[in-house]
Amino acid sequence: MSTHDGPILTAHRAGLVGCRSCGRVWPEGEAICQRCGAELLPPDRRCLNAVWAWLVAGFIFYIPANMFPMLKTSTLGGIKGSSESTILGGVVDLMHYGNYGVAAIVFIASIIVPIAKFVSISWLALVAGRPATVSAAHKRLHLYEVVEFIGRWSMIDVFVVAILSALVQLGFVASIHPGPAAVSFALSVAFTMLSAQSFDPRLIWRGLPLRSRKD
Amino acid sequence: MTDRPSPTQSDNTPLKPADPARKPAARPVRPGLPLIWLVPILALIVTLGVGWNMIASRGTLISVAFKDATGITPGETALKFREITVGKVESVRFTDDLQQVLVNMRVDKDLAPFIDKEAQFWIVRPQVSAQGISRLDTVLTGAFIEGFWDDKPDDPQTRFQGLDKPPLTSFGEKGTWIVLSAERSRGMTEGAPVMFRGLPVGQMQNLRLSETDESVLADVFIAAPHDKRLTTNTVFWDTSGFSVSLGAQGLSLNVNSLASVLQGGAEFATLTSGGRPVEDGHVFTLQTDQATAQANKLAEDDSTALRVLMRVGESVKGLDKGANVQFMGLTVGHVSNLAARIITDDQGREHVEQEVTLVINPTRLGLSEDAPHEDALDFLARQVQAGLRARVASAGFFGTSLQVELVSLSEAAPAELDRSGEPYPIIPSVPGDISDFSETAQGFLARVGDLPIEEALKSATDMMNSITAIASSEDTRAIPAALRGTLEDAQAAAGEIRQVTTELRESGAVGQVRRMVDEAAAAAEAVKLAAADVPAMVDQIDAAAAKIEAVDFAAIGNEAEGILRDVRALLGTEDAEQLPKNLSETLQAASGLLNDLRDGNAAGSLNTALASASTAAQDVSDAAKRLPQLSARLEALAARADAVMAAYGERSSFNNETINLMREMRRAANAFGSLARTIERNPQAFILGR
Numbered sequence: 001m002s003t004h005d006g007p008i009l010t011a012h013r014a015g016l017v018g019c020r021s022c023g024r025v026w027p028e029g030e031a032i033c034q035r036c037g038a039e040l041l042p043p044d045r046r047c048l049n050a051v052w053a054w055l056v057a058g059f060i061f062y063i064p065a066n067m068f069p070m071l072k073t074s075t076l077g078g079i080k081g082s083s084e085s086t087i088l089g090g091v092v093d094l095m096h097y098g099n100y101g102v103a104a105i106v107f108i109a110s111i112i113v114p115i116a117k118f119v120s121i122s123w124l125a126l127v128a129g130r131p132a133t134v135s136a137a138h139k140r141l142h143l144y145e146v147v148e149f150i151g152r153w154s155m156i157d158v159f160v161v162a163i164l165s166a167l168v169q170l171g172f173v174a175s176i177h178p179g180p181a182a183v184s185f186a187l188s189v190a191f192t193m194l195s196a197q198s199f200d201p202r203l204i205w206r207g208l209p210l211r212s213r214k215d
Numbered sequence: 216m217t218d219r220p221s222p223t224q225s226d227n228t229p230l231k232p233a234d235p236a237r238k239p240a241a242r243p244v245r246p247g248l249p250l251i252w253l254v255p256i257l258a259l260i261v262t263l264g265v266g267w268n269m270i271a272s273r274g275t276l277i278s279v280a281f282k283d284a285t286g287i288t289p290g291e292t293a294l295k296f297r298e299i300t301v302g303k304v305e306s307v308r309f310t311d312d313l314q315q316v317l318v319n320m321r322v323d324k325d326l327a328p329f330i331d332k333e334a335q336f337w338i339v340r341p342q343v344s345a346q347g348i349s350r351l352d353t354v355l356t357g358a359f360i361e362g363f364w365d366d367k368p369d370d371p372q373t374r375f376q377g378l379d380k381p382p383l384t385s386f387g388e389k390g391t392w393i394v395l396s397a398e399r400s401r402g403m404t405e406g407a408p409v410m411f412r413g414l415p416v417g418q419m420q421n422l423r424l425s426e427t428d429e430s431v432l433a434d435v436f437i438a439a440p441h442d443k444r445l446t447t448n449t450v451f452w453d454t455s456g457f458s459v460s461l462g463a464q465g466l467s468l469n470v471n472s473l474a475s476v477l478q479g480g481a482e483f484a485t486l487t488s489g490g491r492p493v494e495d496g497h498v499f500t501l502q503t504d505q506a507t508a509q510a511n512k513l514a515e516d517d518s519t520a521l522r523v524l525m526r527v528g529e530s531v532k533g534l535d536k537g538a539n540v541q542f543m544g545l546t547v548g549h550v551s552n553l554a555a556r557i558i559t560d561d562q563g564r565e566h567v568e569q570e571v572t573l574v575i576n577p578t579r580l581g582l583s584e585d586a587p588h589e590d591a592l593d594f595l596a597r598q599v600q601a602g603l604r605a606r607v608a609s610a611g612f613f614g615t616s617l618q619v620e621l622v623s624l625s626e627a628a629p630a631e632l633d634r635s636g637e638p639y640p641i642i643p644s645v646p647g648d649i650s651d652f653s654e655t656a657q658g659f660l661a662r663v664g665d666l667p668i669e670e671a672l673k674s675a676t677d678m679m680n681s682i683t684a685i686a687s688s689e690d691t692r693a694i695p696a697a698l699r700g701t702l703e704d705a706q707a708a709a710g711e712i713r714q715v716t717t718e719l720r721e722s723g724a725v726g727q728v729r730r731m732v733d734e735a736a737a738a739a740e741a742v743k744l745a746a747a748d749v750p751a752m753v754d755q756i757d758a759a760a761a762k763i764e765a766v767d768f769a770a771i772g773n774e775a776e777g778i779l780r781d782v783r784a785l786l787g788t789e790d791a792e793q794l795p796k797n798l799s800e801t802l803q804a805a806s807g808l809l810n811d812l813r814d815g816n817a818a819g820s821l822n823t824a825l826a827s828a829s830t831a832a833q834d835v836s837d838a839a840k841r842l843p844q845l846s847a848r849l850e851a852l853a854a855r856a857d858a859v860m861a862a863y864g865e866r867s868s869f870n871n872e873t874i875n876l877m878r879e880m881r882r883a884a885n886a887f888g889s890l891a892r893t894i895e896r897n898p899q900a901f902i903l904g905r
Contacts, residue, residue, distance in 0.1 A: 049251050050251045056255035060262050061262060064266065184262075187258075
């Protein structure tokens with residue numbers, strides 16, 4: 001695919017609009033996909049508003065998610081200390097105890113991935129519709145797919161907290177409660193996923209060379 | 216979902232499918248900027264709100280300086296007010312000079328205004344003391360910081376100095392603060408209980424040396440309502456450890472509660488009524504024991520006390536300050552001062568006399584409490600006219616200590632109460648009745664030892680020998696001259712015996728022995744309680760005493776006289792001629808003579824007399840033989856008594872036992888202490904084992 005360096009025909013250029021639900025293309029001007037009944041929306045840079053909005057919301061929630069404790073663990077009624085660890089604190093703790101693997105997983109899933117997502121989505125949103133070569137467009141598409149795929153896995157942290165909270169309720173001996181960061185983190189992940197979904201990948205192809213009709 | 220146009224198209228003619236039902240392309244009204252951007256705005260508001268809420272509800276930061284931060288964990292240790300968590304330790308750091316630890320705490324906003332300069336903070340840890348274990352809950356929950364402040368909002372402060380230990384009066388408890396003063400800190404420890412009739416009603420704290428004198432001071436808080444028991448007449452005494460007292464009732468060991476043995480403590484009682492209620496800060500003197508406290512209570516009533524002087528020419532060794540003044544066996548006062556004074560008598564000669572100041576409580580003399588001193592002096596003056604004299608007398612078990620007695624002596628030389636005496640009226644005194652026990656016993660023994668018993672016996676033997684000689688001599692038949700000689704000899708012997716008898720009688724030996732024996736018996740009775748091995752000795756003394764008592768010295772004299780009388784009568788009878796030979800036989804083999812003479816009346820008498828004399832002599836000799844033994848035993852008794860006395864002060868075995876016991880207790884207390892420390896330092900260790 002990357003060999004395509006020349007002008008390529010996109011649906012837009014062909015005067016068609018693709019259905020985002022089933023992939024069927026319709027001529028421009030159609031409002032409803034006749035096949036699946038979904039609304040046909042032409043790619044529109046205005047959808048980037050939603051992308052940005054969700055992204056900003058996600059980012060806003062990502063801040064408390066890192067500042068507030070994720071887990072509140074209390075052992076032996078708090079004698080052995082009730083720890084309230086933030087995500088990063090947890091990673092540091094894990095490393096301190098030598099669990100480098102787990103620390104790496106937590107670090108990647110909870111820190112690197114969300115941040116990478118923020119960066120990727122904002123970059124995609126920034127460059128959407130800008131001139132690009134075909135291979136660059138393909139790269140963006142790949143990036144987008146990776147982001148969309150990996151987005152849900154960021155919830156792994158939230159799931160761990162949820163499961164731990166549900167399982168480790170041993171009363172006096174040990175108990176784990178989700179901290180405020182868990183909610184924030186879940187919201188942050190959800191918003192970034194929404195942000196990624198709001199992004200219309202068709203916009204990637206907008207800035208391709210051979211601008212003959214539009215742009 | 217990107218549509219890929221499959222064929223390459225050279226032109227941009229759109230591929231048109233079959234004409235479907237077309238709808239006018241209504242320009243879709245996308246939710247534009249305003250709506251979708253509500254989401255991040257909302258998110259921002261929520262986040263900011265949460266953050267703001269967190270910051271706002273963080274409360275006021277106060278910092279309290281403690282000596283150390285044992286058991287304090289930042290982020291966990293709670294600050295409690297009336298056992299309710301009102302804050303949390305946020306961080307711990309050192310003061311700039313590294314001398315203290317600053318504990319920074321967030322306090323609930325609502326309470327912050329009340330935390331003013333009177334607020335107190337202390338660290339609550341489990342405490343293991345002799346009185347028990349307290350705050351064991353902190354073993355589980357970990358140490359926490361407790362604070363107390365009043366309910367009046369006042370200029371809030373953020374920097375406080377923490378207390379080293381919980382204050383005795385928590386939560387504005389009502390009661391009275393008093394100060395206990397003592398010469399030594401014996402019985403005073405931090406937190407030592409102060410009891411009333413054995414019930415703890417207060418605690419000591421803040422032990423310190425007085426700045427103005429040599430005494431040790433302790434603050435004592437007597438909680439309401441017990442503080443009503445305190446009046447200015449209240450006395451405090453030390454109940455720590457145990458007391459051993461040897462008195463007329465025997466040896467008594469008084470051990471209070473284990474807590475008081477380990478920790479000390481004081482007890483108080485209000486012995487006399489009429490005291491005024493005490494104010495905060497009233498200073499009481501801590502007396503060494505209850506008896507002293509009660510005795511000194513009399514002394515403390517200086518306002519009504521009457522002071523008189525007595526002058527003593529003899530040694531007053533053993534008379535101490537505080538010695539009792541007794542009147543008819545009642546303690547009516549005490550000796551308050553002893554001083555030597557040079558007295559110039561009428562002839563201008565100087566001699567030194569002891570001047571003893573007596574403090575007499577007139578109420579004890581039967582005078583009313585309000586009676587002025589003049590009345591008391593009048594009373595004393597009247598008594599002195601009637602023969603009342605002061606004298607130093609021995610007191611106590613063995614008379615080792617002295618006291619002052621006011622005694623009525625009818626035969627005393629007339630004297631007056633010298634009211635002009637300086638600084639106090641002088642009460643006439645008579646030489647003391649000091650009977651040093653050992654001295655008495657030794658003197659008595661010496662006198663017994665000096666008794667010419669052997670001489671008397673020798674004289675008697677001599678007399679008998681003379682009689683024998685007379686009888687056996689040819690001259691006997693020509694009696695008169697020899698008889699007269701014999702009689703003279705006999706009379707001389709009789710005189711000597713009488714002399715002995717008189718001497719014995721004069722010396723009052725029997726009475727003295729009996730008295731001493733009584734004393735010894737009393738002593739023995741008392742000592743019996745003291746030591747297990749004493750009774751045997753006492754029995755022996757009793758036996759010896761019984762033996763001594765059996766010696767009827769007067770009877771010896773009487774019997775001897777009887778002998779002489781009988782001899783004289785015998786010599787007057789017709790059978791006298793036969794007598795000498797028989798007598799000689801008698802003296803060599805008494806039985807034969809006795810058999811021969813049994814029929815005769817006079818002979819019977821003589822027999823009886825001789826038997827008596829023989830028995831008496833035997834008894835006396837026995838007694839004499841036993842006397843050294845008795846003396847030894849008495850000495851041993853005295854030594855034992857000394858040892859018992861020494862047990863008070865020196866390292867006797869009893870004392871050693873006591874010291875060992877105390878050492879054991881101290882070790883136990885130390886173990887307790889280290890356990891307590893461990894628990895205090897690291898409460899969790901109690902549970903977690905590390």
